[in-house]
Amino acid sequence: MSASPIGFLLVNLGTPSGADYRSVRRYLREFLSDRRVVDLPPLLWRPILESFVLTFRPRRSARAYRSVWNVERDEGPLKTITRAQAERLAPRFSADGVIVDFAMRYAGPSIGEKIDALGAKGCERILLFPLYPQYAASTTASVVDEAARALARLRVQPTLRFVPPFYDDPAYIDALAASTRAQLAALDFEPEVLIASFHGLPQAQIDRGDPYRRHCEATLDLLRVALDMPAERLRLAFQSRFGRTQWTGPYTATVLRELAQSGAKRVAVLTPGFVADCLETLEEIGVELRHSFLTSGGEKFARLDCLNDSEDGLRALETIARRELSGWAVGGRQ
Structure with a gap:
């Protein structure tokens, strides 16, 4: 088996690029235009989205985002925490030849750009970990859809694995x-x-x-x-x-x-x-x-706080990921 590094990509939902009206509006347009999220016929949903939802909801959502915004990093808390999860998991996998990174399904960093970045580092195999414990077509399946779109534009494609729902793990x-x-x-x-x-x-x-x-x-x-x-x-x-x-x-x-x-x-x-x-x-x-x-x-x-980047949470993510990386690890712990 090739000794090329392995990519390990944590994927969560996403957050607007800013806590202002325009940034939130862009984010909501991308999110609510996903047919996995709103599976109404586009001819019916699009006028409602553009004329009503995207007129009124961004202002309310922007106020809510501002109340929890990470001002120091100028980003939403979900992005801050997902980055921290990736950064704290990285040293646990480095001896195995595994490169850990994170992406967001909506806004950035996108799944496609992170697949490209891992490929540029030599990763021929990538494990995607949708951070949704319970499966829903609007969450887990949407991540798989987006990864497939990213691969569709590549001539040389990495091999992908997806961590399954872990609701009962x-x-x-x-x-x-x-x-x-x-x-x-x-x-x-x-x-x-x-x-x-x-x-x-x-x-x-x-x-x-x-x-x-x-x-x-x-x-x-x-x-x-x-x-x-x-x-x-x-x-x-x-x-x-x-x-x-x-x-x-x-x-x-x-x-x-x-x-x-x-x-x-x-x-x-x-x-x-x-x-x-x-x-x-x-x-x-x-x-x-x-x-x-x-x-x-x-x-x-x-x-009560979510698991976030706590030791309990990181141990769970590591355990699940190691099982799904079985047969791919190139060194260190198996």
Whole structure:
């Protein structure tokens, strides 16, 4: 087998190039033009996107991004954290001849430019790791689509592998459980209820066969066992609903409001569908939904961090990646 280096590319969703209206508008146009994300006929969706969504939503989203923006690096937190994950994983793989990098599905750095960069470093084989634990066509499949488009323009193509969904992987569940236990122990209160909030999907996509909800439920079931928590203590919910159509439920906002109104005073929210904190975890949960719970009668609210570049998280990513690199490693640890 060739002794050429191996590429290992972490891929997450993406973030606008700036927290201003125009940058967010460009980002949303790219994101919401993906047929995997909005699978309506273009003749129907395009006028709605251009005349309504891209007129009003960027201003609101820009305000939200500014509240969590990494001013020092001038970038969104998702990009900062994904870079940190790649940088901290790199030395763990260097002895194996593996070059670690990161890309974003939307905005930059793009999957195509990072495949080109790894190829320029001599990588004839590349492992792509979509950082979505639960499979959805709008996330995991979109990464595969974009990688295929990048390869389509190349005469000499690298061999690609893709890390499969890891929603039930013991390494991931163990990391989630360890992180959750540590963060709960550090709180100055004991939550009456924990909510596991996953990003929502339009129910129509689930009805057409997307396994996403089943994957989320499997993650939660395994996490309940690992934490030894009953279903009534660790509850399932879905956030980030967009538009007026039916999405997967129950909605996190509704669950929190109903808990507060029924007398629950202390809650914590964790997000097992995200491996890195982003707008949806930091602002939607940490600001918007916190405010909703407290103004509805709640007294204590905690947002638990994602795994990010913690040792628990890095160990899980490394374990999963090493399994998928099996047979490719060219030196060092096997």
